[in-house]
Amino acid sequence: MSKKTILSGIQATGNLTLGNYLGAINNWKKMQEEYECNYMIADLHTLTIRNDPEKLRNNTLDLLALYIAAGIDPEKSNIFIQSQVAAHAELAWILNCYTYMGELSRMTQFKDKSTKHADNINSGLFTYPVLMAADILLYQADLVPVGEDQKQHVELTRNIAERFNKIYGDTFKIPEPYIHGVGARVMGLQDPTSKMSKSSTIPNDSIFLNDEPDVILKKFKKAVTDSENIVRYDKEKKPGISNLISIYSAITGESKEEIENKFESKGYGDFKVAVAECVIEELKPLQNKYNELKNNPDYLEKLYINGAERAKKIAKSTLKDVYEKVGLVW
Numbered sequence: 001m002s003k004k005t006i007l008s009g010i011q012a013t014g015n016l017t018l019g020n021y022l023g024a025i026n027n028w029k030k031m032q033e034e035y036e037c038n039y040m041i042a043d044l045h046t047l048t049i050r051n052d053p054e055k056l057r058n059n060t061l062d063l064l065a066l067y068i069a070a071g072i073d074p075e076k077s078n079i080f081i082q083s084q085v086a087a088h089a090e091l092a093w094i095l096n097c098y099t100y101m102g103e104l105s106r107m108t109q110f111k112d113k114s115t116k117h118a119d120n121i122n123s124g125l126f127t128y129p130v131l132m133a134a135d136i137l138l139y140q141a142d143l144v145p146v147g148e149d150q151k152q153h154v155e156l157t158r159n160i161a162e163r164f165n166k167i168y169g170d171t172f173k174i175p176e177p178y179i180h181g182v183g184a185r186v187m188g189l190q191d192p193t194s195k196m197s198k199s200s201t202i203p204n205d206s207i208f209l210n211d212e213p214d215v216i217l218k219k220f221k222k223a224v225t226d227s228e229n230i231v232r233y234d235k236e237k238k239p240g241i242s243n244l245i246s247i248y249s250a251i252t253g254e255s256k257e258e259i260e261n262k263f264e265s266k267g268y269g270d271f272k273v274a275v276a277e278c279v280i281e282e283l284k285p286l287q288n289k290y291n292e293l294k295n296n297p298d299y300l301e302k303l304y305i306n307g308a309e310r311a312k313k314i315a316k317s318t319l320k321d322v323y324e325k326v327g328l329v330w
């Protein structure tokens, strides 16, 4: 049986967090053996908010280096920059014509972002999920690893694909969201009721992948907890400590019960240091490799050029089929 296909991506905005790592990239790494993987750097999506051009370019290359540093192997997986494969923008236009305004206005991310960026509610922000649908459908992906917050966009992708297939016959594979376990839900350290975010404005809320060990230790020491001082998992009543248990579990592979037992006679102070230490250890090789790659821009360039070549071949065959079906001259 042939391998199933995966497509996923992360927006090229700012520094990645421990949440991106445990929730996405670390799982992507594990999926490389079993699946045909396409991992994209979503730079077109970032244009829906205003960016400094130089920063965007840097962030894009940083993200590429991070993918590799975190263990995504360019020999095994197809790694590419979205904007370098023109088919994404081309298919997105076509799919826009098969997506309803009503559907897009129900997207929670659109509602959130239009509140956050009230001075710039551009149409790209509105059609953001259609570009995401194009990303996914071009590669005939079976599975789309995403966080809970992106599930709605994958559902929309399915609807668009089904609608198109119904009119024109089998064209797109209907993809399924693939939500990872523990890692998918890394919460903020200061606000453990919201997801740890690259763009959090709360100081010490997020661990960034390039944070120095002393910064990581400091942030964990300051993490918000409750006053019970018992290391016990209870997401409702003890969101802060539960988040730390999840992080520790995702890294060490120990179950929640094992962790509770291990720290039974210890207080939060000791536990926080233990969590910080395992995070520092986990990130050390990644940080070393990342720094090495950043000093080797020629190698990175070769990687993204090759990646785009491979991606274009796959994307082109889907796009051709779509052009022919809707009546465009290929």
Ligand code: TRP
Residues within 6 Å of the ligand: 007, 008, 009, 010, 011, 042, 045, 131, 132, 135, 136, 144, 145, 146, 150
């Ligand atoms: N929208 C996703 C996010 O913000 C990033 C993304 C863009 C993506 N295209 C994708 C994720 C395709 C999965 C598949 O996290």
